[in-house]
Amino acid sequence: MTATATTAAPEPAATRARRLSLLNVAFELRAFIALAVLIVIFGLLSDSFLTVPNLITMTKHVAINGVIALGMLLVILKGGIDLSVGSIVGLSGVVAGELLQGLHVGGVIAYPPVWVVIVLCVAVGMAVGLINGVLVTRFNVAPFIATLGMLYVARGAAMLISNGATYPNLGGNPALGNTGFELLGSGRPLGLPTSIWIMILLAVAAVLLLAKSPFGRWLYATGGNERAADLSGVPIRRVKTIVYVISGACAAVAGLIIASELTSAAPQAGETYELNAIAAVVIGGAALSGGRGTVRGTLVGAFVIGFLADGLVILGVSTFWQILIKGAVIILAVMLDQGQQRFKRRGAAAAAVAASKKHD
Amino acid sequence: MTGPILRAGEVTKVYGGTHALKGVDFDVAPGRVTALFGENGAGKSTLMKILAGIERPTTGHVELDGRPVRLHSSRDAADQGISIIHQELSLCPNLSIQDNLFLAREVRTAYGSIDRKAQREATAAVLHRLEEDVDPDRLVGDLRLGQQQLVEIARALLQQARVLIMDEPTSALTAPEVDVLFRVIRELTAAGVAVVYISHHLDEALEIADDVVVLRDGRLVATARADEVDIRWIVEQMVGRDQDTLFPSREPVLGEEALAVRRLTVADPAVPDRLAVNGLSLSVRAGEIVGVYGLMGSGRTELLETLAGRLRPSSGEVLLDGAPLHEAGIRDRIERGVVLVPEDRQRDGLVQTMSVGQNLSLAALGTFVRGLFVSQERERAAVTRTIADVTVKTSGAQAAIGSLSGGNQQKVIIGKALLTGPRVLLLDEPSRGVDVGAKADIFELMAAQARRGLAVLFTTSDAEEALHIPDRLLVLARGILVGEFRRGELGRGGLTREELMRVSDGGAQDGSS
Amino acid sequence: MPPTRIVTLALSVLLGCTTLAACGSAEQPATSASASSGAAAAGGLIAIITPSHDNPFFKAEAEAAKAQAEKLGYQTSVASHDDDPNKQSELIDAAISRQAKAIILDNAGADASIGPVRKAAQGGIPVFLIDREINATGVAKAQIVSNNSQGAQLVAQSFVEAMKSKGNYVELVGKESDTNASVRSKGFADVISQYPDMKPVAKESANWDQQEAFTKMETIIQKSRDIQGVIAGNDTMALGAVAALKAAGLLKKVVVVGFDGSPDAIAAIKAGEMHATGLQPAALGATSAVDQADQFIKTGKTGKDEKQSIDCELVTADNADEFGVFARK
Numbered sequence A: 001m002t003a004t005a006t007t008a009a010p011e012p013a014a015t016r017a018r019r020l021s022l023l024n025v026a027f028e029l030r031a032f033i034a035l036a037v038l039i040v041i042f043g044l045l046s047d048s049f050l051t052v053p054n055l056i057t058m059t060k061h062v063a064i065n066g067v068i069a070l071g072m073l074l075v076i077l078k079g080g081i082d083l084s085v086g087s088i089v090g091l092s093g094v095v096a097g098e099l100l101q102g103l104h105v106g107g108v109i110a111y112p113p114v115w116v117v118i119v120l121c122v123a124v125g126m127a128v129g130l131i132n133g134v135l136v137t138r139f140n141v142a143p144f145i146a147t148l149g150m151l152y153v154a155r156g157a158a159m160l161i162s163n164g165a166t167y168p169n170l171g172g173n174p175a176l177g178n179t180g181f182e183l184l185g186s187g188r189p190l191g192l193p194t195s196i197w198i199m200i201l202l203a204v205a206a207v208l209l210l211a212k213s214p215f216g217r218w219l220y221a222t223g224g225n226e227r228a229a230d231l232s233g234v235p236i237r238r239v240k241t242i243v244y245v246i247s248g249a250c251a252a253v254a255g256l257i258i259a260s261e262l263t264s265a266a267p268q269a270g271e272t273y274e275l276n277a278i279a280a281v282v283i284g285g286a287a288l289s290g291g292r293g294t295v296r297g298t299l300v301g302a303f304v305i306g307f308l309a310d311g312l313v314i315l316g317v318s319t320f321w322q323i324l325i326k327g328a329v330i331i332l333a334v335m336l337d338q339g340q341q342r343f344k345r346r347g348a349a350a351a352a353v354a355a356s357k358k359h360d
Numbered sequence B: 001m002t003g004p005i006l007r008a009g010e011v012t013k014v015y016g017g018t019h020a021l022k023g024v025d026f027d028v029a030p031g032r033v034t035a036l037f038g039e040n041g042a043g044k045s046t047l048m049k050i051l052a053g054i055e056r057p058t059t060g061h062v063e064l065d066g067r068p069v070r071l072h073s074s075r076d077a078a079d080q081g082i083s084i085i086h087q088e089l090s091l092c093p094n095l096s097i098q099d100n101l102f103l104a105r106e107v108r109t110a111y112g113s114i115d116r117k118a119q120r121e122a123t124a125a126v127l128h129r130l131e132e133d134v135d136p137d138r139l140v141g142d143l144r145l146g147q148q149q150l151v152e153i154a155r156a157l158l159q160q161a162r163v164l165i166m167d168e169p170t171s172a173l174t175a176p177e178v179d180v181l182f183r184v185i186r187e188l189t190a191a192g193v194a195v196v197y198i199s200h201h202l203d204e205a206l207e208i209a210d211d212v213v214v215l216r217d218g219r220l221v222a223t224a225r226a227d228e229v230d231i232r233w234i235v236e237q238m239v240g241r242d243q244d245t246l247f248p249s250r251e252p253v254l255g256e257e258a259l260a261v262r263r264l265t266v267a268d269p270a271v272p273d274r275l276a277v278n279g280l281s282l283s284v285r286a287g288e289i290v291g292v293y294g295l296m297g298s299g300r301t302e303l304l305e306t307l308a309g310r311l312r313p314s315s316g317e318v319l320l321d322g323a324p325l326h327e328a329g330i331r332d333r334i335e336r337g338v339v340l341v342p343e344d345r346q347r348d349g350l351v352q353t354m355s356v357g358q359n360l361s362l363a364a365l366g367t368f369v370r371g372l373f374v375s376q377e378r379e380r381a382a383v384t385r386t387i388a389d390v391t392v393k394t395s396g397a398q399a400a401i402g403s404l405s406g407g408n409q410q411k412v413i414i415g416k417a418l419l420t421g422p423r424v425l426l427l428d429e430p431s432r433g434v435d436v437g438a439k440a441d442i443f444e445l446m447a448a449q450a451r452r453g454l455a456v457l458f459t460t461s462d463a464e465e466a467l468h469i470p471d472r473l474l475v476l477a478r479g480i481l482v483g484e485f486r487r488g489e490l491g492r493g494g495l496t497r498e499e500l501m502r503v504s505d506g507g508a509q510d511g512s513s
Numbered sequence C: 001m002p003p004t005r006i007v008t009l010a011l012s013v014l015l016g017c018t019t020l021a022a023c024g025s026a027e028q029p030a031t032s033a034s035a036s037s038g039a040a041a042a043g044g045l046i047a048i049i050t051p052s053h054d055n056p057f058f059k060a061e062a063e064a065a066k067a068q069a070e071k072l073g074y075q076t077s078v079a080s081h082d083d084d085p086n087k088q089s090e091l092i093d094a095a096i097s098r099q100a101k102a103i104i105l106d107n108a109g110a111d112a113s114i115g116p117v118r119k120a121a122q123g124g125i126p127v128f129l130i131d132r133e134i135n136a137t138g139v140a141k142a143q144i145v146s147n148n149s150q151g152a153q154l155v156a157q158s159f160v161e162a163m164k165s166k167g168n169y170v171e172l173v174g175k176e177s178d179t180n181a182s183v184r185s186k187g188f189a190d191v192i193s194q195y196p197d198m199k200p201v202a203k204e205s206a207n208w209d210q211q212e213a214f215t216k217m218e219t220i221i222q223k224s225r226d227i228q229g230v231i232a233g234n235d236t237m238a239l240g241a242v243a244a245l246k247a248a249g250l251l252k253k254v255v256v257v258g259f260d261g262s263p264d265a266i267a268a269i270k271a272g273e274m275h276a277t278g279l280q281p282a283a284l285g286a287t288s289a290v291d292q293a294d295q296f297i298k299t300g301k302t303g304k305d306e307k308q309s310i311d312c313e314l315v316t317a318d319n320a321d322e323f324g325v326f327a328r329k
Helices: A002-006 A010-028 A032-046 A053-079 A085-098 A116-138 A143-162 A194-211 A212-224 A226-229 A234-262 A273-283 A295-317 A319-359 B042-049 B075-077 B097-101 B116-127 B145-158 B175-190 B202-208 B230-240 B298-306 B332-336 B345-349 B356-368 B378-388 B404-418 B435-450 B463-468 B499-505 C002-038 C056-071 C084-095 C114-122 C148-162 C179-192 C210-223 C236-246 C264-269 C282-299
Strands: A103-105 A108-111 B006-015 B020-030 B033-037 B061-064 B066-071 B084-085 B163-167 B194-198 B209-216 B219-225 B257-267 B275-285 B289-293 B317-320 B339-340 B424-428 B455-460 B472-477 B480-486 C045-050 C075-082 C101-106 C127-130 C142-145 C167-173 C196-204 C230-231 C256-262 C276-279 C307-310 C313-316
Touching: A002 B339, A032 A295, A032 A319, A053 A085, A053 A194, A053 A212, A053 A234, A053 A273, A053 B339, A053 C210, A085 A116, A085 A143, A085 A234, A085 A273, A116 A143, A116 A234, A194 A212, A194 A234, A194 A295, A212 A234, A212 B020, A212 B356, A226 A234, A234 B345, A234 C148, A234 C210, A234 C236, A273 A295, A273 B317, A273 B499, A295 A319, A295 B202, A295 C210, B006 B042, B020 B042, B033 B042, B033 B202, B033 B230, B042 B084, B042 B163, B061 B298, B075 B084, B084 B145, B084 C167, B097 B145, B116 B472, B116 C307, B145 B163, B145 B175, B175 B194, B175 B202, B175 C179, B194 B202, B202 B230, B209 B230, B219 B230, B257 B298, B275 B298, B275 B317, B275 B455, B275 B480, B289 B435, B289 B463, B298 B339, B298 B424, B298 B455, B332 B339, B339 B404, B345 B404, B356 B378, B356 B404, B378 B404, B404 B424, B404 B435, B424 B435, B424 C236, B463 B499, B472 B499, B480 B499, C045 C056, C045 C084, C056 C075, C056 C282, C075 C084, C084 C114, C101 C282, C114 C127, C127 C282, C142 C148, C142 C282, C148 C179, C148 C230, C148 C276, C148 C313, C167 C179, C167 C210, C167 C236, C179 C196, C196 C210, C210 C236, C230 C236, C236 C256, C236 C264, C264 C276
Parallel strands: B033 B194, B033 B209, B084 B163, B163 B194, B289 B455, B289 B472, B339 B424, B424 B455, C045 C075, C045 C101, C101 C127, C127 C142, C142 C307, C167 C196, C167 C230, C230 C256, C256 C276
Antiparallel strands: A103 A108, B006 B020, B006 B061, B061 B066, B209 B219, B257 B275, B257 B317, B472 B480, C276 C313
């Protein structure tokens, strides 16, 4: 070390390291900060925004995207993408509609009870997810292409089953023993809409799965470095298949919630929902390359998108501006994420230099 | 002798929390070949990347012709007359030779389109100079590795650089090809070009060098004129200690045959009509360390990957304790006790997004499960124990894996393998990219596992290691076993470096004794 | 491992089969239809091109046109352009190359469709536009559209009466880039603006979509529950608003009206959940277009003006029983 270096470098290096680590903390919390900023702005601009009923209603709207996004998070953690979820939403609703209208079995019309309908719809979602998974793992179709294909296949299937029509009046008939479907969308156990409970339940399950189970660790490893995970004995094909199945199931649940809220099921329901889910996951700080992302971040991402949309409606902002602002927020979120990654590296480097100068 | 063209002053480089370079001063003089020596991980490649504008120093500066410069990219450096031949090939396999040579520097016609004729002629000329007359329109991906390396060299020659940095330019070249390269280097220096030369082959580097510079653990530790020093001196400077402490002596206690390979044949995954491993048989007994010496492309990696279950053999059998392993995948083999420490840490060994602890426990995660979930308690205990066992230097299990030095990363991968409780430990080039201290630790670890009764099979392309570490050495060339030596026949009065190189070149018809 | 693999395989095979079976069963009616029309192939081909059949309105329109054309002895080909002008152009090219006698078209854009229609006309194929106009005359042989403006005024009048000429109301507008959305919105405004006590509290686009209308309505309710009426640019959005109002317990006090006269909306009117809708006689327009095409093929004249409008009909609880699928029974 020469004299010039020791006198000139350490002070700026140390302050620089401190400044960068502060910035890093701000970045770490950026999604929360964005959400807080949204809430404050809308709260100031409108009296009705920050009321308990409105927060519940908005959260209920968030729940649909939130549920889909939780499934999408798993797929993205794996380093994949699932474009078929929007179509699964539609397909799931249509299957529910078809089943609640009665099933023709050999000349007799069977009316399955609601719980059977729900189980079957989720099974349909899982089946579409399974096809995605098999296409990706066994036939080596790129996830983007496989799920893009299933986006059309599932949508087409929904149209075929429904013949393009909407199923009205899914309330069921007490005489047939198939009532109660609307509770999924409009029920309020313990004062909160069912859909919010479903989101909370799935989020807790996802946290446990990711943080506590071997599967979660395998998933992070597969997304982080598939080859290394493979050589460590991680069953990467099974992991990859399962995430698509879960994603399909989540989308099917979202489809059921929508059909139940409207007590009708349209085959075109859920169009472009996959993009909202991807946006939520990305705003939440997940990397599309895989291996990085959290349930907490994803939910915050879903809340940012949902609160932004509803807040703008309450303020009466024109639809065109709503679309534009949403896009800008997504881009901003990902830019911040890139910034954070860079700052993290620079901060670590600066800290190490500062530390080494101290030792010398 | 004139002053330096290119100079690095007080250069420091930090990756994550690792210091790759610690205040290095380095000069490059015109018309001379400066050979840069150092163990893997000593900082040679990092220093060269900084000089070539690929990386920017964390602190310090680079001077060109006495003026400080900021090199923002390799393109920027190339424009200033600094070219680099990379250790890792940086060619596009899907493009032709001429397209690769002129990538981003295309020759244009008067109309702005690419002047293929001019490019083809220039390509043919430079290839001819390297005595490798292949069609300039052939795809790079169709060339063998050595030819690709020559294309990489040709690209640097075409740029008519004033400073030419060669980072391991000969790793895949045959001896005649190396001679051609040396002739070209002498032509260049005669024309005033400054050459920086890095190679693992010390004798080869010393042969071409005018000046010698040695790096150790990120610091510049010695400089000398090439004609004043010998290999022994260079090794001492590189290692910083006596070779005997690096290679501990041991008295193996051999048990039953643990791993047996019979007439194993494996197709090359990259070139299906070529055999990576050809009718190979070997056996490893419990408590034994068997080394496989082989150069790049000898089939050593394919051999180990087949044993680990990643590659499928086309014929032959693999037996563990006498029972066949044919259908078992990686996971089943790990459960039965066969585990691989792969050659390429970054690509095959580590999950960069996970912590030290998570990387360590990954392969043995199933053993920590209680009910549905991983028992944090059990996992933490195992991880803490392993960090101590394999002597990983880290701030804790939570630390990012990227903050560790190469040697400690390698120890994590070995620790991960050991946590699965293996019977057979396969290690592919375990000392690659690892500093001296860690290297000794790793060899000691291998010896300790053998003492515990594990069968250890490792590969190496380092002759010193091959001669000193194993109880038995197998020499592999082009997928064929060309030599086998017992411990008594190795090193210190037995088989010499030169003999080993000759055998591995495939020259020896009758290697086994 | 092997058992899971077998299960996986079995499931994927099963799914493959069901998908194929579903495709197969759906194709049957299509093939039989073309066979029957092939048998009665005296009059040549009439190409029927409409937006996507996932909207029952377009489906009803296409089916009415097809039925009428086959009744008159023509072959038919029914296709959907999904509101994609490019796909519409390709379908018209296909009709030209198949030497269709006439094209019945519900177009994919007032400006974007002028070119393709002219292309067909130059190819000697008369084009009869239904439901939506194009911004040019003299190109198509007829433009038979339901009178959106008249229908909207009709609905708005009934809306104002039900609200007793006063109160707060919400308007749900269709896709803002769609002409019909603005024509209907203007039709509503022409009537409602005459009543100073009618106060608009929100005007939101819900893209013709039920779920979006539901979500937006819920959010609007959060802003204020003091709402007495909802007027929507189509029935799908009106039904979305109904679901939201029902969930909020407001439906009894709020007058909801829509537009189109879809079977679902008529069912909702019968159930007392909606007050009224403006029925577009889709079937009537389509049948009339085919009749005029038949006339033109036989005589070279349609005998009518190019621009024709068909009045919409108001459907309320009083007359709901008289209507079927986009037509009087």
